[in-house]
Amino acid sequence: MANTLSSNKITSQDKGAVRDKGLEYCHKQLVSLGWDVELPERKGQLLIARSKDGTRSIEIKVNASRTHTDVKIGSSLDVVTGDFWVLVNDVATSSPTAFVLPLQEAKERTAKDPRSRDNAGYWLTSRVYRQEQFREAWGQIGRGDNMPLADKKEEMAWRAWHKLTECAAQKETITYGELAAHLGTHHRPIRYVLDLIQQYCLAENLPPLTILVHNKTTGVLGSGFIAGDANNPQTSIENVWNHDWGSIENPFEYASDGVTTIDTIATSIAATPDSADEAFAKVKVRGTAQLVFRQALLKTYGGQCAFCGLKIEEALEAAHIIPWAEASPRQRLDPRNGVLLCATHHKLFDKGYMSIGSSGEILCSDRVKNRSPADKVIALDLHGVRARLPKQVIHQPDNEALRKHREKYGL
Numbered sequence: 042m043a044n045t046l047s048s049n050k051i052t053s054q055d056k057g058a059v060r061d062k063g064l065e066y067c068h069k070q071l072v073s074l075g076w077d078v079e080l081p082e083r084k085g086q087l088l089i090a091r092s093k094d095g096t097r098s099i100e101i102k103v104n105a106s107r108t109h110t111d112v113k114i115g116s117s118l119d120v121v122t123g124d125f126w127v128l129v130n131d132v133a134t135s136s137p138t139a140f141v142l143p144l145q146e147a148k149e150r151t152a153k154d155p156r157s158r159d160n161a162g163y164w165l166t167s168r169v170y171r172q173e174q175f176r177e178a179w180g181q182i183g184r185g186d187n188m189p190l191a192d193k194k195e196e197m198a199w200r201a202w203h204k205l206t207e208c209a210a211q212k213e214t215i216t217y218g219e220l221a222a223h224l225g226t227h228h229r230p231i232r233y234v235l236d237l238i239q240q241y242c243l244a245e246n247l248p249p250l251t252i253l254v255h256n257k258t259t260g261v262l263g264s265g266f267i268a269g270d271a272n273n274p275q276t277s278i279e280n281v282w283n284h285d286w287g288s289i290e291n292p293f294e295y296a297s298d299g300v301t302t303i304d305t306i307a308t309s310i311a312a313t314p315d316s317a318d319e320a321f322a323k324v325k326v327r328g329t330a331q332l333v334f335r336q337a338l339l340k341t342y343g344g345q346c347a348f349c350g351l352k353i354e355e356a357l358e359a360a361h362i363i364p365w366a367e368a369s370p371r372q373r374l375d376p377r378n379g380v381l382l383c384a385t386h387h388k389l390f391d392k393g394y395m396s397i398g399s400s401g402e403i404l405c406s407d408r409v410k411n412r413s414p415a416d417k418v419i420a421l422d423l424h425g426v427r428a429r430l431p432k433q434v435i436h437q438p439d440n441e442a443l444r445k446h447r448e449k450y451g452l
């Protein structure tokens with residue numbers, strides 16, 4: 042007999058389905074962190090994750106619930122096993138949430154249930170485990186492969202940003218060594234992390250937060266130096282100290298799960314442009330959104346200027362068809378509202394000297410006069426030539442947006 046919706050009774054079949062969904066969710070996360078994962082036997086809750094090189098293994102106890110229930114541990118804490126506990130909530134929905142707790146944290150938070158008759162049951166209540174610090178905190182588990190630092194630097198930047206703004210509030214500086222220890226890495230790669238932060242400060246016109254990092258022995262200021270006033274480092278430091286960092290959201294928040302990077306977000310947008318809304322909610326800040334948008338277009342345009350085919354990545358930019366200021370959150374990241382162009386063609390497109398016609402042909406405005414060979418080669422000669430647009434229709438520029446662009450500039 043089929044299950045009826047009106048029945049509130051949870052059957053063992055339902056329990057099995059909830060458990061499977063929880064395991065499936067964890068499996069996916071761990072695989073993306075580079076682990077080989079072994080699923081448990083029937084009714085089991087313990088996942089075993091092995092590093093790619095086979096030298097490390099960790100045990101993860103998974104507890105899934107349809108909503109967010111308290112978890113019964115058992116009659117004694119001695120039975121508690123695993124290196125991590127993952128409580129997956131809302132498994133029946135399209136967006137489950139996992140709370141990742143190292144064993145010690147989980148143990149410390151378990152308590153005897155005063156309501157239990159024999160006073161013998163240990164519980165981990167949802168009130169206790171559903172905390173921000175544990176939400177999707179997969180980064181604590183670390184990676185199962187030897188992924189290069191390049192892919193972890195955004196997560197490190199998230200933590201470094203937090204540390205540096207804390208230093209600023211206390212009117213302190215920090216050495217490379219201290220920051221490296223805080224991030225759990227060597228001090229050499231720190232400069233890649235600081236570089237990201239510095240770029241962000243420069244782009245957003247913020248005082249150079251990275252100037253707070255200095256060399257212990259020489260006292261020489263570090264990566265933040267070029268962003269500050271080289272002749273007057275003390276003033277730059279004071280500017281950083283006096284800035285109200287508390288009012289600025291951590292721009293690397295998206296990377297806090299240890300898995301998400303600009304590149305993973307860009308990949309997901311390129312795969313499903315309709316998810317641009319969701320992605321925008323994740324990145325929030327303009328500077329980061331621009332990076333994601335560009336990264337997505339680099340993928341969909343095969344890394345070349347749609348007008349001239351230039352393939353020098355550093356010179357390629359992401360042009361918005363409907364400009365940022367007028368675009369909806371989705372349009373700000375949707376590859377269909379963009380064209381990958383070299384810096385020169387980006388400028389010519391933004392200023393309406395060039396556009397794209399309804400059949401994908403490059404258009405050049407009458408305003409471009411043939412006053413030099415470059416005017417001809419870079420602009421005039423391209424009129425009527427087919428633009429190098431993405432092959433897949435879902436990546437091609439939105440017709441309506443292009444029509445507005447042409448109309449605005451009389452093309």
Ligand SMILES: [Zn+2]
Pocket residue numbers: 346347348349350351382383384385386
């Ligand atoms: Zn170009």
